[in-house]
Amino acid sequence: MELRHLRYFLAVAEEGHFGRAAARLHIVQPALSMQIRALEEELGTPLFARTSRKVMLTEAGEVLVNEARRTLDQAQRAKELVQKSARGESGSVRIGFSGNASYAGKLASDLGDFHRQFPEVEITLREASPQQQAEAILAGELDVGYCPTFDVGVHADLSSERIGAWPWVVAMSCDHRLAQRKEITCADLREENFVVYAAHGAEVTQLNFLRQILGKEPHVSHYAGSTLAVLTITSAGLGLGLVPAPLSTLAFQNVQYRPLADVSATADLVLIYRTQETSGAIKRFLLQART
Known part of the structure; x- marks a missing residue:
């Protein structure tokens, strides 16, 4: 599981739509759908219930939303701390x-x-x-x-x-x-x-x-x-x-x-x-x- 997979997943979860999520991420919709399917296969469970009109989170998807946000927030914090250290602003x-x-x-x-x-x-x-x-x-x-x-x-x-x-x-x-x-x-x-x-x-x-x-x-x-x-x-x-x-x-x-x-x-x-x-x-x- 890569951080980009979690970012893609959260975009779909927050937009409730693959097309809008793809536009937000500046990638094409087929590529986004393929990445989400790969994530679901890796986790061994569906993350979204798809209909013709919208995309809804499954119970497993609801769990992953909170964990993905925490993980991405921590990754961003780590990035900022490393960059501050490199600039001499901390330490x-x-x-x-x-x-x-x-x-x-x-x-x-x-x-x-x-x-x-x-x-x-x-x-x-x-x-x-x-x-x-x-x-x-x-x-x-x-x-x-x-x-x-x-x-x-x-x-x-x-x-x-x-x-x-x-x-x-x-x-x-x-x-x-x-x-x-x-x-x-x-x-x-x-x-x-x-x-x-x-x-x-x-x-x-x-x-x-x-x-x-x-x-x-x-x-x-x-x-x-x-x-x-x-x-x-x-x-x-x-x-x-x-x-x-x-x-x-x-x-x-x-x-x-x-x-x-x-x-x-x-x-x-x-x-x-x-x-x-x-x-x-x-x-x-x-x-x-x-x-």
Whole structure:
């Protein structure tokens, strides 16, 4: 039994006439009659009582009317759900992010824009390090990751692309000797102590950056496991912190931010995801994140 047989059957049942049903279905009447006979033979019982003037349902036909409508309605619903999924209008997107990614505002902007366009898509968030995000995406536990520059290498089944770049700024206590400057140069920093962000191996990237701009091994006073810890130690006057420029909008007691004048390197935000992604909702979100 095929769905078209049920559609043909319902057309005859609702019109009560083979000719009108054939016209409604845009097929010739002999073909419709042949399909109905084939359906009756498959079911082993007549579905219509035919007279010269009209066609009436048999008791078996009455039963099939209700079942055919339910079946066709379910088939149409399945079709619509599949098409919505393919268009990215339903489903789910599981997003990993590092702490700094949320401060930059890009993630929040992407979430808001995507939800306005696709309100039926379920979105979940999990804070995780870049390495944890990559492992979770490969394991099918996350779909998309927002993280700083991915220095540990990207798996062959993952893709990464830069979706944001911001200047570095220097965070310092308000009574620090450099707090009166409008901007800071690399020469100003050569003998300073630094508070280094060190969550999940991030200190490697930051130490290499400091070596590059200072031209020497940096003096590290503390390693901190979060951005808030970096700013807390900085506010106590125990060292300087380097943070992406968007964090300078974060008001923190006894902390001032100054631009780093002679450095072209940026704090980058990277998007990671499965290279062979098939989900419509996830592909739609990736498209949104690239804009």
